[in-house]
Amino acid sequence: MFIARQPIFDKTKEVYGYELLFRGSNTSDAYNGTSAESSTAVVLGGLFEIGVDKIVGDKKAFVNFNYNSLMSNSIELVDPSTLIIEVLEDVEVDARLMRRLDSLHKEGYRIALDDFVQSIKDFKIVPVADIIKYDLIATPLDTIQDEVMEALRRKKVLLAEKVETEEEFIAARKMGFQLFQGYFFSKPVIIAGLKGKKPDITIYRRILNELHQEEPSFQGLAEILETDVSVAYRLVNVVSKKNEHDIQKGLKSALVKMGLTDFERWVHIMMLQDLSVNKPHELIRTSLIRSKFGELVANNTGSLYTRASEVSLMCLFSVLDAMLDLTMEEAMADLSISSDIKDALVKREGPLEPVLELAEAYEQADWEKLDRIASKLGIDSNRLGGWYMESIEWSDRIMEGV
Template sequence: MAEFLIGRQQIFDKDLNIFAYELLFRGKDFDLTDKDGATLATNQIITDSILEMGLNSLVGPHKAFINFTTQNILEKTPLNLPSDRVVIEVLENVEIDLTVTNNLREFSQQGYTIALDDFVFSDEWYPLLEFANIIKLDVMAMGEAKTREVIKDLKPFNIQLLAEKVETREEFQYLKEAGCNYFQGYFFHKPNLVAGKRLGVNQTAAMRLLTVINNPDVEFADLSKAISQDVGLSYKLLHYINSAFFTLPSKMESIQRAISYLGLKEVRRWSNILTLATLSDKPEVSLQGALIRGKMCEELGRLIGEKPDHFFLVGILSSLDTILDIPLEEAMQQLPLASDIKSAILDKQGLAGEALECVINYERWNHSGMHFKNLDQLLISDAYYKGITWAKDVLGNL
C-alpha cells in the first residue's frame, strides 16, 4: 500500500464521457504546501501510481492529469512518464522563467499534453500559449461574467478549455454553449431534478425488484421467485455468476442453485448491482461511482469488524438519486429498507452512516472529513483504491 493518500476526479467531455482523471494525492510524512514537499509528493505519486499500482488500475484507458511543481519541471520529471497517457498540469504557482518555458516546450515537442491551471494573461505566461493544449478555468472563483469574458479572450488561440469546479447542471450547460471542451466538478454526482418526474416502465419494474431484494425479511424462496420471474435479471445473474469473475468449480444453471451455493447475501448483492445497472440511462460512470462507493463502505465496515454487506448496501444505494434523477428521500420511500439503513443514507447516522460520510468526503477530496473511527488514513485510502479496482473488474464483466 502506498505511503500516500491517492484520489482522483473525473474530467468529462461535452457528451459526459470520461476524458481523463486528475490524480489527487496527499503526503503523510511531509507538507505539500512546502515547495520541496510538493516536489517530493509529485515524485512519489509517479512511483506509487504508475510503477507500483499501475496507471491502468487508477485511470483505466484514460489520460491522467498530474500536477507538477517548478522543481519537477526543471528536473524534467515528466519525461519519466508515458507521453500518451499523462497530461502535464502546470499550476498557477509555478515560477515561469525562460528555463521553465523551454522545458515545457520540449515536453510538448515530445508529445506531452500541456494543461495550464488558472491561467492569467501576463507577460511571463503569455509565451506558453504557443504550445499549451488545455487551459483550466476556475469557474467558481471567476463567476459567470468573468468566465465568459476569459473564454472570449481565449477563442483566437488553438487551445481547448477545461472548466473546473462546475457545481450544477446549469453551469455545465452554459459553459458547454460558451465553448468549453471539458468539465470537472461535482455537478455529475448531483441529480438533475425535474419537477414531477415519473420513472419509466423499466425503472418502475426495477424498483419493484429492488423492493423484494432489499426486504430485510426476504426468504430464500421469495428471492429466488422474484429473480426468476424477471427473465432479464435471471439471465444476467446466471451469466455473471458463471463468468471468470467468480471462477466457480462448476456451472450454475438455476437461480435456486446459485443462491444455495453463494448464499442469500451474495446473491442479493449481485442482484442489486445488476438491477441498478438497468435503472440508469446515464454514462457508465454513474454506476461506476455507485460501485466504488459501495465497495469502499464495505471495506471500512470490514476494517472495524462490522457487517460488510450492511455497509455495502448503504454505500451503493446512496447513489440512487444520481442514477434516477429524483431526490434521495423519494427513492428511499420506495424501498422497504430497515430504518438503520435509511437513516445511514439520508442522515449519515450510525457507523454505516459515518462510513458513508467519510467516503463522500474522500470522493470530494475534503481532507478534514476523510476519517472514520480510529482508522489510519492510509487504510482509508487503500479502501478507496480497492473500490476502484473492484468496480473496474465488475464493469468489465457486466
C-alpha cells in the same frame, strides 16, 4: 501513499481523465507549494510502480506540477499518452521553464494551464499549452467570454473546473468548453413542481423481499427470476463466466453456485445499473467504489464490524438521488432497508453515516477531514490509501461484468 481521483468529463459526460490529488502520508498536508516537488514525485512514482491502468484505467491522468517538479526527470516515468501536465497558476515563467515545456511538448506530453487567469494573447506558455482550465468560481463564465473566444480561435481545449450544477455544465458547454470537472454529475436534477418518474423495479423489489425472509428459498428466487428473462439471462451469464462448466440445471443451480450473499449484492448492482440509464457511467462507478471502500472500513472498525454489509449497501445507494433525479428521501421511500441506512442517507446522521462521510472526504482529497473521521472511527488512516486502490480495482472488475 494517498491518491484520490476526480473525474473529468467530455461533452457527452463520458470520462476523459482523472485529476489525481495526493499526499505522501497521514501526516502530510494537502497539496501545497512547500511540498509540491516531493508530492508530485510520490504520485508519479505511484503511477509507475502501481501501474497507471490500476489508477486511471485507459483514461488520462492530470497531475499538478510546480516549477521544480517540472524540471525533474520524474515526469518521464509516465508515458505521454497517459499523463497530462498541469502547470500551476503561480509558476514563475522564465527561459529555462519555456525550454523544458517545449521539450516535453515535443516528446508528446499534453500541457494544461491550471486555474488560468492570465491573458490568452500575452501569457508566454499559451503557445505550447493544449488545455486551458478555468475555475468557474474564481472566473465565472460571464467574465471570461472574450478570453474563451480567443482560446477557441487558437484551437485550445477548454476545461471548466468546479462545475457544481447541471445548469453550469450546459452553460459552459454552450460557450465552447469541451471538458468539465466538478460534482455536477452526482447531484439530482430536480425541476421545481415536477417529480422524477421512478423506473419499474418490481422484479428487484420481489427478489429483495424474498432475500429478507427468515429462510430465503432458492426455488422461490428462481421462480421470481423466471418472470423476467433479462435479469435471468444476466444472472446465468455472470455465473457462467465464473465457472468453467456451463450452467445446465437452470436458474436454481445458478443461484446455488453464486450463493445468497453474492446474489444479493449482484441484485443491488443490477438495480442501480438499470436505474442509471442516461446517466454518466461514472455515477455507478462512484457508488461501487464507495460500497467496497465502506465495506473495508467497516470490517476494520470494531463498532461496525458486524454491520459491514449494511455499510456497503448504504454507500452503494449514496448516489441514488442523482440516478433518479429525486430527493434522497423520495428515492428511499419504497426501499426495504434498515432505518440506520435511511437515516445516514436522508438525514446524514446515525452510526453508519461517518463511513460515507469518510468516503466523500477521500474523493474530495480533504485530508484534514479524512484524518478526523478516521480517528473518530478508530482507524489507522495510513491504511485508507490501500483500501481506496483496492476499491477502484474491485469496481473495475464489476463494471466489466455488468
